[in-house]
Amino acid sequence: MNIDPEELLRRLRQRPANKELRQQVLMAVANEWRAARQRRWMRRVALATAALLVFSVGANWWASSAISDRLARLYEVHNSFDKADNAKILLASQERGELPPPNRAAQYLALLQQRIIAESAFCEKERRHEKMEQNPSWDGSRSRNLDGMHSPSGCRPYLDYRHTA
Amino acid sequence: MGPLSKRIAHGDTAAFVEFYDACADRLHHYLWALLGSKEDAEDVLQESFLRLARRGKRLAQIENLTAFIFTIARNEALRWLRRHGNVEHPIDVALGSGRFEVVCGQDFERAEAAALALARLSPPSREIIELKIFAGLTFREIAEITGSPQGTVASQYQAALEKMRKTLAKDWL
Numbered sequence: 001m002n003i004d005p006e007e008l009l010r011r012l013r014q015r016p017a018n019k020e021l022r023q024q025v026l027m028a029v030a031n032e033w034r035a036a037r038q039r040r041w042m043r044r045v046a047l048a049t050a051a052l053l054v055f056s057v058g059a060n061w062w063a064s065s066a067i068s069d070r071l072a073r074l075y076e077v078h079n080s081f082d083k084a085d086n087a088k089i090l091l092a093s094q095e096r097g098e099l100p101p102p103n104r105a106a107q108y109l110a111l112l113q114q115r116i117i118a119e120s121a122f123c124e125k126e127r128r129h130e131k132m133e134q135n136p137s138w139d140g141s142r143s144r145n146l147d148g149m150h151s152p153s154g155c156r157p158y159l160d161y162r163h164t165a
Numbered sequence: 166m167g168p169l170s171k172r173i174a175h176g177d178t179a180a181f182v183e184f185y186d187a188c189a190d191r192l193h194h195y196l197w198a199l200l201g202s203k204e205d206a207e208d209v210l211q212e213s214f215l216r217l218a219r220r221g222k223r224l225a226q227i228e229n230l231t232a233f234i235f236t237i238a239r240n241e242a243l244r245w246l247r248r249h250g251n252v253e254h255p256i257d258v259a260l261g262s263g264r265f266e267v268v269c270g271q272d273f274e275r276a277e278a279a280a281l282a283l284a285r286l287s288p289p290s291r292e293i294i295e296l297k298i299f300a301g302l303t304f305r306e307i308a309e310i311t312g313s314p315q316g317t318v319a320s321q322y323q324a325a326l327e328k329m330r331k332t333l334a335k336d337w338l
Contacts, residue, residue: 012276
């Protein structure tokens, strides 16, 4: 008697899986793919936000350092000029036996301070209206004379300007 | 199956359905034989397909998707057995378990005798017979799934058939 177990087994018909199982599996896989797509999208948004943040910090630092450099240059030039010029005036007065001109150094100091204020105002254009409301007689672009001094009817040559809070 | 794996890797739902319909029944039957329970086989089958779907674009590198899903399913089944403890199934529930359908006109006694002889084999031999005859896989694919050399798989298969032949001859004589 020739027994072929392989042939006997092949005649056995396997019971198929449930149709409900098919729907269940396909739906689970579709949900998984949808969730994976969403995760990829959120990751891209997070990376873009981080890049934008780094860029804005860098841009802010660059802008701040540019303004600081400008003010430093302004202050440094006038300071040295003021000291040298004042020294020459005092020396010349002593040589001639004259009294030094009154308030020349103070006048130059006031001019320097006004120019710094004007530069700050220029850098903060959106806040110009606040400064003018606080001190309407002061107008950084109009009240200056040719020699750089403000007219007597305009801003007083000493610091009465107050920064807003 | 190369192009099918690439299509599934890119999220092609129709390709996934095609793949599911091609191997789900065979996979379900194999898991049922491993786990001894239809419900557990269904759970593990769903988890196996989900793990496949989660691989995403890495699926495009897989050459043989059928062998791959059987490997995932086998690992999942072994993990399930470790979690729930290996359960010994009685060997006299071969046809009664419902894994096989009885076809009209079929010699019921011979069919049941063959199923019983299969159940009497050791688990590794039974697994190879299941994968070769019922899942329709090649020796190379079975070797990839079980992690054994191809030659070992082939010789184990022949040895299992020989043992079944002797069991059947003894039962019928």
